[in-house]
Every structure is written in C-alpha cells, then in structure tokens.
Amino acid sequence: MIGGEKASVQNPIIKYAVDNGWEYITPDECLRMRQGETGIILREIFEAQMMKLNPDFMDGNIINDLIKKIENIRPTVEGNREMWEYLKGLKTVFIPYQNRDRNLKLIDFDNVDRNKFNVTDEFSFRNDRFSTHPDRPDIVFFINGIPIFIVETKSSQLLNAIPIAMEQILRYHKEIPELMVVLQSFQITDIIKFFYGPTFNVSDNTLIEWKRNDRNFEELVKAFFDKSMVLKIIKDYILFIEADNEIKKVILKTHQIRAIDKIIDRIESKDKSRGLIWHTQGSGKTFTMIVSARKIILDPIFDNPTIIMVVDRNELEQQMFENLKKVGFENIVVANSIDQLRKLLIEDYRGVIVTLIHKFREMMPEISKRENIYVFVDEAHRSVGGKFGNFMMGALPNAKYIGFTGTPVASTHGPNTFMIFGRDDPNGYLDKYGIIESINDNTTLPLTYKIAPNHLLVKKEILDKEFLELSELYGVSDIDELNEVLRKQVTLRNEMKNPQRMDEIAKSVAEHFKNNVEPLGYKAFLVAVDRESCVIYKKLLDKYLPKDYSEVIISPYYNDDEEMKKYYHSEEEERELRKRFKDPSKTPKIFIVTDKLLTGYDAPILYAMYLDKPMRDHVLLQAIARINRPYESQGMKKQYGLIIDFVGIFGYLKKALLFDARNLDDIMFAIQNIELLKERFKNLIEEMKKDYLEPLKGLERDKIVDEVISMLKASEQKRNDFYKKYNELKDLYEILSPDEFLRPYLTDFKDLTSINLILQKLFGNKNLPYLEFSRKTADLVKNNTIPENIPVITKTYELNAETLKKIMEKKGNTNEKVFNLMITIRDYIEKSLNESPFLISIGERAEKIAREFTSNQINSEATLEELKKLVQEILEEKEEQSKKGYSKETFAFYYFIKQKDLKDPEDLANKFMQLTNKYPKWFSNPTQEREIKRFLIKELMAKNYSAKDSTVIIKEIIENLKKGIKNGQR
Structure with a gap:
C-alpha cells in the first residue's frame, strides 16, 4: 500500500474502524455537531446518550452544565485525571430537583453496545485563547460524543515519520490543550508500526508499540480499536500515579495487558491454581500486579476476595503499599507483624493485604480454606522456595498463587521458581517478557x-x-x-x-x-x-x-x-x-x-x-x-x-x-563489553569514510559543499542511510568519549558531522546547527584544535543586496550557491518573522522551491533564479514596509492583498488598520475576528468582486495573517 499519507494510512484506519462498528462522521457534520471549531463535544450524540445512560435524573439543563464542565476542564494533567474520573463513572452530579448528588455514567462499561462509537477525520479545532488558524488532527475517535483518542498518521516513505508525528502530538498539547485534556490516549502510525501513549505524559519513554503476535497492519488496528478493548483501556489500563508531589499518567504496555489477561484467566480457572509471570527487570511488573489486583477486587464474579501481596524486604513492603495507595486502592492494610497477619486471616479480612514472606513463619496450617484468596508474590525467585513458602501455602491451601519475577531460579538442588509457580504450564511460566524483547521495545536498555x-x-x-x-x-x-x-x-x-x-x-x-x-x-x-x-x-x-x-x-x-x-x-x-x-x-x-x-x-x-x-x-x-x-x-x-x-x-x-542456563543467552546479549562498542564505532566510521569522505578527497575547500550536495541530493534513500548511520555513530561517540581510542577517528567524525550539518541545513525545515547534538559532539564541532577537511558551517550571511551579489559572483558550482542562498533566506525569515509577519508567505514559497530542488523537480540554475527573486522581493518589501509606516500586522495584510492583485490595496489596508483599532482583541476573540471579516468581505463586494470570491479571499488572507503572527510569536 504505497501512496500519500491520507490514502495509504489515514483512510484505511477509518475503514478498519468502521468494519469494527464505529460510525464515520464527515468533518463538516462533526463541525456542525460541535457548533464550531472551538467545540469539543458532539452535542446531539452526547445528549441522546446521557438521557439513555442516566434516564432517571438527566435533563437538558444538566447536559448543558456537563458540556460546559467538560469543555472548560483545566488543561493540565490534573484536569486530564478529572476527565478520566468522569469517564470511569467516579464523579457525581448534583440534581437540583432531587436536592442530592447522583452517580453519573458517561460510558456503560458493562454493556458495550449501549454506547455510541464515532470516528472522524481532519478534526478542525481551535481554542478561545487564540483565534489562530485551527489545528487539524488526522483522526479523532469518540465515545458517546466525547473525544477519547487522537491519531496522527504519517507516510511510511517519510524519514523519521514516528518522531515527526510525536512532535505533532507535543504541539497539540501546547496549542490546543483544551482538546487534549479531554482525550485519554494518542496513537501514531506510519503503517509499518502502530504506537500508542498517554496524553499529558508524552515522551519517547511513554511511547508504546502495539504488538499482537506479528499481525498485519489491518489486524493491529482492528485489535486496538476493538470496542471492548477501547473500554478496557479507559477503565483498566490507564493509571494516574502521584509521586514526589507530581502526577504522572501511565498507560500499560502490550506485554502488561497480555499478562493481566492471562492472570485473570488463571484466577478464574477451575483446575489450575498457580502461574509464573516472568518479565525482565525494569519492565513494569509492579503495575501488572496492581492492575490485576484491582480488576479482581472490583469484579463481582470473585465474590469480595482477599488479595495478599507478598514481598520479602521491609523497604519493598512499604513501597508496595504506597504504590497501591497511589492508584486509588481503599481496602488495603499492611500486616506489620506475624500476629497482625494471623489476625487478619482468622477474621477473614476482605481487600488487599501487603506483607512480608517472613511473617508467615510458624503460621498455623489451614488458617483459611477459602478459595477466593489470591496471593501475588513479588520477586518470586527468592524466599518462597524455603520454609516460609511452605508455611504460607500450608496456611492457605486453596488459594491461588501468582509469582512475579525477572530472574527465576532453575536450581536442581534448591528452590526452583518454575516448579513452584509454573507447574500448571508446559513451559514453566504463564507469560514471559524477555530481556531481548524488552530492549527491542525500548522498555529497558542494553x-x-x-x-x-x-x-x-x-x-x-x-x-x-x-x-x-x-x-x-x-x-x-x-x-x-x-x-x-x-x-x-x-x-x-x-x-x-x-x-x-x-x-x-x-x-x-x-x-x-x-x-x-x-x-x-x-x-x-x-x-x-x-x-x-x-x-x-x-x-x-x-x-x-x-x-x-x-x-x-x-x-x-x-x-x-x-x-x-x-x-x-x-x-x-x-x-x-x-x-x-x-x-x-x-x-x-x-x-x-x-x-x-x-x-x-x-x-x-x-x-x-x-x-x-x-x-x-x-x-x-x-x-x-x-x-x-x-x-x-x-x-x-x-x-x-x-x-x-x-x-x-x-x-x-x-x-x-x-x-539459569535458559536465561543466560538473553542476559549475555543484554550486557556487552564496551570494547564491542568501540569495535562497532571503528567499523561504522570506516564504512562511512569510504562512502562519504573518500569521494571528497583532493577537492578544493570551496568545491566540497557543492560535492556533498551533489552526492546526497540525488537519492533520498542515500540521505536516509547517511542519517541513520550518522546518528548511531554520534550516539557511540557520546558514550565512548573521552577515550584515547577515539583519537585517530576525530577528524573523520568531525567531517561526517559537518556533512550532517550541511544536509540538515539544506534538507531540514529549520536552521538548527547544534540542537541535535549533545554536549560532546557540539564541543567537538566548535573545537578548532581538531582539524577538518569539510567546512563547518556555523553561521549564515546577512541578507542584503551586497550578500546577494557576493553569493552570485562567488566562484563555484551552482549547487553551493543554492545552498548558501537557501539557508540565508531561512535564517533571515526565522529571525525577522516577529517584526515582519508577511514573511510567512515568502518562507512557504522558499520551502516549496527547496523541496522541488531536493527532489530533482527543478535544476540548480532554475532554483537559484527563483531564490534570487525571493531575496529581491524580501528587500523590496522591507523597504516599502519602512516607508509606509504601517504596523507589522497592517503591512502583512497589505502585502497579502497585493499578492492577490486586488484593487486599491492601500485603501483596504487603511480600513483594516481602522478595524484593528476598533477591535484590538481580534486575534484572540472570535467575535471580533468575525466582525473584521464581515466588513472586509463587504468592502470587496463593493469593488465588484462576487460574494463567494470575496469570502474565500478574505478568509484566506486572514488565515495567512494569523499564521504569520502566530509563528512570529506575537
């Protein structure tokens, strides 16, 4: 499935969702239901579902109040937790005519089909704080009219597609937090892989690959957006943790979800009573334990059970108790002594008991014969195999035991974790998440x-x-x-x-x-x-x-x-x-x-x-x-x-x-001698030297930049290969430096860094010389004591007529002139946009020319001429801006009017200036913006333009103006 982002990724996801029973709503219909771009809730659907799910007290006034509350929740992680509590049914609503609070149901988790599932695309949203051009998330999923998930899609042919999608999600959190605070999870995909993560706790570390037994893309998407799975994610697999006076949001990883499902199945089993969860250290066993326990406690099928969380160190005992409290457990007690544990069991305590394995010492046999006692043993490789484990299992003969460990013991002479907890499974474990898999998922590091x-x-x-x-x-x-x-x-x-x-x-x-x-x-x-x-x-x-x-x-x-x-x-x-x-x-x-x-x-x-x-x-x-x-x-x-x-x-x-011999190969894979990293660095830099540096040998310095561009311009695949290899080389350098081993390679590494910088400046969207480098690489680039063969480009020319003349007259190939002119334009626009928002349009045209050049749609000579025209236009417009004396916003409006070749641009600009004086908050107030648009449309119609043309022109100009002001950080 090759093609653009929308055709190859976005549309198939919507199709698969519809196949799963989600109902598609067009962007226009979605906008109508939300009552405009600042609306969040699909009001008609929300109203109907609230009446259906809360029939004995719901009315129109309560629904309107709910919509106001949801659309005005604080755009913070605390607000996101509040929204989650609403969705889970943990919030109440005051009923005036009953003079009491009632439990509120926004979603029916017990009866999937009583909910309304909708999906839309090109979701146009802007907030009330800025009347900017709207953000447009690719896909949004709704339950009962409430947005739940947001999806960003990227073409598989786009370099760094997933990081770019992540940047988009982060941008939404900054620009439209009012929407993001309602959403509970985001998904990003390039059709090759499908990832998800929690809103309001976004980073590479919280990004999770959705894996389901190597299924294809269609099956992956359908498994994630299965209606029952979506409800489980909201109800069970999202956690808000309070730690160090800070709230963190967690969404469980696929291996945790898989293990929890298996634990619940084992707990429900009539003929199997034990299970081993073998998940490598650092992969989140604690959350797996806690969520499993919560599901058991809350499910009526388990008939008010007792769950015993067993640890084997005092520090871990308190830590487990704190973790349980953080996720909202109420019926929880720490057995502080042998006598207290004995008393709790004799008195048939229901809820969660946290205890040390040692407190089962001398525990009387069959102290409780209940079957709905479930014992979760943390670090199950330790003391359970000895006398304390025997006391525990003798005291609770009908309980079910689930062990959790990252390092099981397979001893033939002493305790054996597989024999104790894995006897009901042919492999000796209920679920395994190994070191290699964990490293591949970036759950843990080598x-x-x-x-x-x-x-x-x-x-x-x-x-x-x-x-x-x-x-x-x-x-x-x-x-x-x-x-x-x-x-x-x-x-x-x-x-x-x-x-x-x-x-x-x-x-x-x-x-x-x-x-x-x-x-x-x-x-x-x-x-x-x-x-x-x-x-x-x-x-x-x-x-x-x-x-x-x-x-x-x-x-x-x-x-x-x-x-x-x-x-x-x-x-x-x-x-x-x-x-x-x-x-x-x-x-x-x-x-x-x-x-x-x-x-x-x-x-x-x-x-x-x-x-x-x-x-x-x-x-x-x-x-x-x-x-x-x-x-x-x-x-x-x-x-x-x-x-x-x-x-x-x-x-x-x-x-x-x-x-444990069966775990040894995985461990040896995960723990490498640093000499292997040195060997990898040496091999990689020699490979890159041959591919990228040797073709530059013997060239004059003023020809090198041109040759780099010629060498890597022709093939996007070749550029992508360079980026991939260079990023690995840079990471290795950061780890190894300083080390005498690196000395023979420093010049070559600096030269490759220079090539990377040239490519970033020309092929990237921004002129960011050091942001992608950490301290050691940046210091090397700036260190003049290390020789280099390739010019290190750290600054651009000042943009003026003299600069243009120098670049055009400079000896050398046209490619280098294109490079120098392109980065000079980019740098100038970035620095000047705040004072000259009209430059946003010229910047977009410059990027279009750059894309055509780098994709070989136009040759270097034609590119140079186009860039030269842009420079001349910038200089002419800056001079006119100075002469006119307009405000920066008015001159930008005047410039956009001229670009449309409209009649009387100065008259329209003067009227716009008067309007902005009358409506000074037009940029942040939608009502004032509408008044300005209405007046200007009438002005164009008075100049004999049609109503349709006038509306389209003014809307486009205002959107461009807002875009320029926004990017210039008004």
Missing part, C-alpha cells in the same frame, strides 16, 4: 561494562576462592544473604578495603564521572562492599569532587559508632535526597550504597554504576537493572546503562550467572 585496570581489581585467586567458587552463593537471590557470606570472607574484604586501592578508585570514579557522565546530564551509583566502605568512599570522593556531589545511603545498625551515625539520614531526609537525585539540575549526583536502593529504586537518570562489591546471580542482575531504564531530557536520550567494574566480576560473567 547494558555495557568496562573492567577497571588490573592493579585495581581483586586478585583472581582470592575472587575465586572467597566468592565465585563458594557453594553457598550458587543461585543467591537475596542481598542480605550475599552480605552475610561476604562478611565472613576476611581476605577478600581486606583486599578490597586497602586504603591505597580505595583512594585510587575514588579518584578514578571522580575523573570518569566528570568526563563521561556529568557532560551527558546523567547520574551514578558507587556500590561499595559494605557500610563502612560507603563512608570511606564518601570521604575520599570529597577530595576529588564537590562535597554536595555525593551522598551515602545506608541503613542504621545498632552497633554503629558515632562516626558512622554522622551519615545516617532520617526517612524524610532520604525521601528528599531520592527526589533530588532524579532531578538533573540538582545534587546529589552520586549515591554511595551497598544494599539500599539496589532493589526497587527507579531513577531513569541513573546511567553509570561503579561496582566495587562482588555480586552474582539474581543479586547482580537486580543491582545492575537500576541503570537499564530509558531516559530522555533536553535533547539527550540514554542509549545504554554503563557499569565500571572494579572487582573483576564481569571478566567471569558466565561463571557469575550460572543460576
């Missing part, structure tokens, strides 16, 4: 590691004897268990805590952080062997970094001396430190830890882990999973998590990860 110099590593014989070969550490799954074993290994700990070694490591960490991590805007963990080492490292780091850069996070211990107690933090202080750590603009930048925060703490800004603690198996994977979270901020996008290994564990990675 990890790369670098081993420290040999003189800082633990001696191999000591590491083997006192760690790698210890049988009691095989399959270790708990960090307290690991700590207990390490505490006994005196030789190992003494070597690691050698003062000279620790000082050298602290110095190395400080230098690496300043050069490699801080310039990228990220943060780091330093993981020490024990609590005392944490304090020592803090003192040492303070020698090499500002004191506020680092903080120790450790648990108190009854036997600590006064020196250790200096580094304690109260719960409130630690909470504040955790919050500050997630903020790129605040300190601390490095947390020094030994066990705290190595499980459960989620800080996507965490990029580097300096590892000076022997770890293995599940404990190692849990710890390093802290750095695998995607993160994007201020143009920086995290590509990897980085581990600097000061122990030497990663030199024996297979030996350290022997706990």
